[in-house]
Structures are given as C-alpha cells and as structure tokens.
Amino acid sequence: MNFQTEYEILTSLNSDEILEITFKFNSHQLKIFFTKREKQQFLILICENKQISFVKNYGIYFTSNNTAAISGYWGKYHTYAKGLENKIDKRFSEFYDKLKQAIRSIQNPNEEFEIEYLHPTEGIRKIANAQKQSALPNDSIYFHYVSRKPMRPKQFEKIKNTLGEDVAKYLKRSGLNATFTPDISKQKTFILLEQTDE
Numbered sequence: 001m002n003f004q005t006e007y008e009i010l011t012s013l014n015s016d017e018i019l020e021i022t023f024k025f026n027s028h029q030l031k032i033f034f035t036k037r038e039k040q041q042f043l044i045l046i047c048e049n050k051q052i053s054f055v056k057n058y059g060i061y062f063t064s065n066n067t068a069a070i071s072g073y074w075g076k077y078h079t080y081a082k083g084l085e086n087k088i089d090k091r092f093s094e095f096y097d098k099l100k101q102a103i104r105s106i107q108n109p110n111e112e113f114e115i116e117y118l119h120p121t122e123g124i125r126k127i128a129n130a131q132k133q134s135a136l137p138n139d140s141i142y143f144h145y146v147s148r149k150p151m152r153p154k155q156f157e158k159i160k161n162t163l164g165e166d167v168a169k170y171l172k173r174s175g176l177n178a179t180f181t182p183d184i185s186k187q188k189t190f191i192l193l194e195q196t197d198e
Contacts, residue, residue, distance in 0.1 A: 001069055001070055001071070001072045001096060002067060002068075002069055003060065003068045003069050003070045003100075004067045004068045004069075005100075005104075006068075006100050006103040006104070007060060007068035008068075009103055009104060009106055009107060010034050010036065010043070010103060010106075011036050013036065013106070015036075015117055016035075016037055016120065017035070017117040017118055017119060017120065017123070018033055018034070018035045018117070018118045018119075018120055018122075018123025018124070019032075019033065019034045019035065019106075019115070019116075019117060019118075020032070020033055020115070020116045020117075020118055020123065020126070021102045021103070021105065021106075021113055021114065021115050022113070022114040022116075023098070023102050023112060023113045023114070025084065025095060025098050026083050026084055026095075027049060027083065028047050028048065028049045028083055028084060029047075029048045029049070030045065030046070030047055030048075030099075030102075031045070031046040031048075031130075032044070032045055032046075032099065032102060032103070033046070033123060033126070033127055035120070035123065037120065038189075039188055039189055040187060040188060040189060041060070041189040042057065042142070042184075042187055042189075043057070043058040043059075043060055043070070044056070044057055044058070044127055044184075045058065045099075046127070046130045046134075047080070047081065047084070048130075049083060052080050052135050053130065053133055053134050053135065054077055054080045054081070054134045054135045054136060055127065055130050055131045055134045055136075055139075055141070056074075056077055056081075056141070057141040057142055057162065057187075058070045058071070059071065059143065059162040059163045059164065059190070061163055061164025061166065061167055062164070062166070063164075063166070064166060069164065071160075071161050071162065071164065072092060072096060073161045074092070075161055076136065076139075077136075080135050101113075124184055124185055127184045128183075128184055128185070131182070131184065137182075138182050139182055140180035140181050140182045141162070141180060141182065142180060142181050142182070142183065142184055142186065142187035143162065143163060143178060143179075143180055143187060143188055143189075143190045144178075144179045144180055144181040144186055144187065144188060145178075145179050145188065146171065146176050146177070146178055146179070146190075147176065147177050147179055148175060148176060148177075149176075149177050150175070150177070151168075151171065151172050151176075151177045155177060155178075156168050156172060158180070159171060159177075159178045162178075162180070163178065163190050167190065178190070
C-alpha cells in the first residue's frame with residue numbers, strides 16, 4: 001500500500017524521540033509509534049479494546065519505483081483485527097484511511113488525534129509493556145539481523161509481509177535470510193539500496 005506521503009511527513013520530524021499518536025476507531029483505542037532513529041526506525045500499531053490487544057509492526061519498504069509502502073496484510077493478526085474491518089465489505093480501507101489521517105495530523109493537529117513525543121526509553125518501554133499484554137506476546141515481529149542460511153517458504157512469506165516482496169526476493173536470491181525478534185529494543189532498520197551500474 002502506498003505510504004509515500006505519510007513516510008515523508010514522519011521522516012521530516014527533527015526528533016530523536018519516539019512519536020506517539022493516540023486515537024479511536026470502531027471502539028478500539030489505537031496508538032501509532034514511530035521513530036527515525038538511526039539503525040532503529042520503526043512504525044508500530046498497538047490496538048486495544050475490552051477483550052483483546054495486539055501489537056503490529058509495519059515494515060516500511062520501498063517499491064521498485066522508490067515509493068515508500070507498507071504491507072496491509074494482517075496474517076495471524078486478522079482474527080484480532082476484525083473490529084477494524086469496513087462494515088460493508090470486510091476490507092480495511094477505512095482503517096488505513098484513518099491511520100493515514102492520524103499521521104497527517106502531525107502537520108494539521110486536531111482534537112481527534114493526541115500527539116506526544118516520548119524519550120526513546122519511555123517509548124520502548126510502552127511498546128514492550130503493550131506487547132507483554134497482547135494476544136501474541138512472544139511473537140517475533142521486529143527485524144533483527146540477516147544470516148546466511150536457506151529460506152523456507154514460510155519464512156519467505158513472513159519477510160515479504162513484513163519487509164516487502166522486493167526484500168524477500170533479494171534475500172532469497174542472495175542465499176540470505178532475515179531473523180526477527182520479539183524484543184523491540186533489539187529491532188534494527190532494514191535498508192535495501194538499489195544497485196546502479198555507474
């Protein structure tokens with residue numbers, strides 16, 4: 001899903017702090033966390049309601065035309081995210097419109113979206129605590145490192161849905177694999193630079 005405008009807004013922030021945006025959608029309390037700190041850039045969604053909570057990491061990746069994108073694929077989170085679906089067609093377009101609106105509120109603040117800038121230690125602590133309370137507390141959702149080992153089809157799908165299809169194909173072609181961790185403090189930024197023939 002195209003995320004170029006939102007990525008430009010997020011990366012224009014002159015802050016080493018962690019951005020937190022809180023808002024409500026379909027009776028769910030949602031929080032977005034973003035940081036562009038060197039080597040540890042992330043975009044995290046925390047979704048809470050009375051019954052359940054979950055933490056989803058959105059890997060920001062770049063398409064072949066160098067446009068920022070995120071994967072709208074829910075995978076194992078789909079069961080928990082059903083309350084975010086459109087009422088009519090069971091898709092998530094209204095939720096993603098709201099997510100983008102929340103990010104755009106950085107430039108045009110309004111009362112619907114609460115924006116805070118957290119010290120990195122406090123932001124990491126909030127995300128880690130939310131993950132401990134979530135439906136999938138030990139889920140390895142944060143990119144950690146690359147290793148030289150064969151990639152199984154299930155891992156290819158995980159990489160594709162987290163870091164993007166171009167990254168998954170590049171790693172597989174290169175005989176590499178991505179390793180993920182459940183620990184947000186160990187999360188690293190993955191950057192794939194397009195090679196030029198110059």
